[in-house]
Amino acid sequence: MKLVTTTGLALLMAVGAAGSAFAQTEITFSLWGSPQEGEVWQEIASAFEAEHPDIAVNVEVADWDGYWEKLRVQVAGGTPPDVFAMDAPLYPDWQSRGVLLNLQPYLDADPEMLDGIYPTTLEAYKTDEGMFGLPRDFQTIVLFYNKDMFDAAGVEYPTSEWTWQDFRDAAAELTIDKDGDGTTDQWGAWAEVYDMEPLWGPVVWSHGGEIVDPEAGETLIDSPEAMEGFEFIRSVWLDDKSMPTSEQLSQYGWDGLLSGVAAMGFSGHWSVPEYSQAGLNLGVVPMPEGPAGRKTMVNSAGFVVSASTPNPDAAWEFVKYATSEAGQTELAKIGLAIPIRESVTSSDAYLGQEADIDHQVFVDALEYANVKPSFKGYEEWSGAVGDALSLAWSEGVPLEDALAEAVDYGNDALAANR
Incomplete structure (x- = not known):
C-alpha cells in the first residue's frame, strides 16, 4: 500500500510539473550576431523570464548572411520566429509584405513607454499605419x-x-x-x-x-x-x-x-x-x-514581431522589456552598439565600458547625424x-x-x- 501511495504521489507530481511546463508560453527571438552576442541576449532573456515566469524565450543567433537566409525560409514556410531583429533600412520591405505585427495598439495603450528613447532612433519605424517595429540599439559613425x-x-x-x-x-x-x-x-x-x-x-x-x-x-x-x-x-x-x-x-x-x-x-x-x-x-x-x-x-537595429505569432502579448512583453532601462542596461554589456535610452547612455553601464575610449562621442554624434x-x-x-x-x-x-x-x-x- 505504501509503495502504491508513493508511486501515485510521484505520478501526480510528474503530471503537475509537466502541466506547469506545458502551460508556459514559449516564444522565439532570432537575431544576427556573434556567439558572444547571443550569450548576452540569453542573459537578457533569463532576466526577462525571472520577471515573467509564465513566458520562456528561446534565443537563436546566426551570422548576418545565415540569419537573413533562414528568416526568408521561415517566413515563406509559415514558421517565423515570434520576435526577430531588423536592420532599419530593410524594415520597409518587410513591413510592406504584411508579415509584421502592428505594434501601435500596444504603444497607444502604454504611451509612456517611448519616453526617454532618443527620438531620432524611432524615425525609421514610423509608417502611416503605425509602428511595426522599435529600435533595439543604434550606431553613429x-x-x-x-x-x-x-x-x-x-x-x-x-x-x-x-x-x-x-x-x-x-x-x-x-x-x-x-x-x-x-x-x-x-x-x-x-x-x-x-x-x-x-x-x-x-x-x-x-x-x-x-x-x-x-x-x-x-x-x-x-x-x-x-x-x-x-x-x-x-x-x-x-x-x-x-x-x-x-x-x-x-x-x-x-x-x-x-x-x-x-x-x-x-x-x-x-x-x-x-x-x-x-x-x-x-x-x-x-x-x-x-x-x-x-x-x-545614424542607423539602428530593431525589434519586430511576426504578424502570425500565436503569442503576440508575450512577444510584446519581451520587446517592452528589452527596450526598457533594465534591458538596455544589459545590452550595454555587449559593447557593440549604443543603447536607445538616454538614461543608459549617461550611466556607467555604457560610459564605463572596458574599452578605453570616449564613448560619449558616439552619443554626441546624434546632434549632427542624418x-x-x-x-x-x-x-x-x-x-x-x-x-x-x-x-x-x-x-x-x-x-x-x-x-x-x-x-x-x-x-x-x-x-x-x-
Whole structure:
C-alpha cells in the first residue's frame, strides 16, 4: 500500500510539473550576431523570464548572411520566429509584405513607454499605419585613430575642430614606407566604401549633397555638391594614395585599423570590442567638418514581431522589456552598439565600458547625424549603387562615368520597387 501511495504521489507530481511546463508560453527571438552576442541576449532573456515566469524565450543567433537566409525560409514556410531583429533600412520591405505585427495598439495603450528613447532612433519605424517595429540599439559613425602611429610620425591627434582638409593633410603625413623598400606599408586611413554608412554618405552630406529621394524615384549622388564629396574621397585615395586599395588591404586583412596598417578609420561602435581585444591604442573624435557642416549617419537595429505569432502579448512583453532601462542596461554589456535610452547612455553601464575610449562621442554624434535612408527596395538599390560606385575607385574609370552608372542602376532599382 505504501509503495502504491508513493508511486501515485510521484505520478501526480510528474503530471503537475509537466502541466506547469506545458502551460508556459514559449516564444522565439532570432537575431544576427556573434556567439558572444547571443550569450548576452540569453542573459537578457533569463532576466526577462525571472520577471515573467509564465513566458520562456528561446534565443537563436546566426551570422548576418545565415540569419537573413533562414528568416526568408521561415517566413515563406509559415514558421517565423515570434520576435526577430531588423536592420532599419530593410524594415520597409518587410513591413510592406504584411508579415509584421502592428505594434501601435500596444504603444497607444502604454504611451509612456517611448519616453526617454532618443527620438531620432524611432524615425525609421514610423509608417502611416503605425509602428511595426522599435529600435533595439543604434550606431553613429565617428573617426577612429591610432595614437601610437600618430606619436611615431609626430602628427598631432585629430580634434573635434578638424575639417576634411585637416584629415587629408594628416592622412598624407601618415602614409609611410616604414622599411624603405619602396612600397607603402602604412596608410593614413582606410574606409569601407561599398556601403554609404561608414564614409561616402557623411562626406556627401557634409559637402551639401543628397543621396536618394525614394518618393520621387531619384538617386541624387550626381549633383555638383555630391560630386564634390566623391571627388574628395577619390583624391585622398587615388591622388594622394593615402588609403590602401582593396588589393593592398587584402594582404593584411579586411580592416586597416585592426590589421595595424592604417592610422585612421571610420566606423561605428560595433568595432569597439574587437579593436579593444586587439589591444589597439585608439582614440575617437567626431567626423571632420565639410563645406556644408559636420555630418554623420545614424542607423539602428530593431525589434519586430511576426504578424502570425500565436503569442503576440508575450512577444510584446519581451520587446517592452528589452527596450526598457533594465534591458538596455544589459545590452550595454555587449559593447557593440549604443543603447536607445538616454538614461543608459549617461550611466556607467555604457560610459564605463572596458574599452578605453570616449564613448560619449558616439552619443554626441546624434546632434549632427542624418538617418540612414530606409525605403522599400533599399537592398536592391544599395547593391546596384555600390557595385557601380566601385568603378569610381579604379584608376581607369572617370568619376563622372561611375556616378552616372550608379544613378542609372539606382533609379532602375527604385522604379522596380515603387
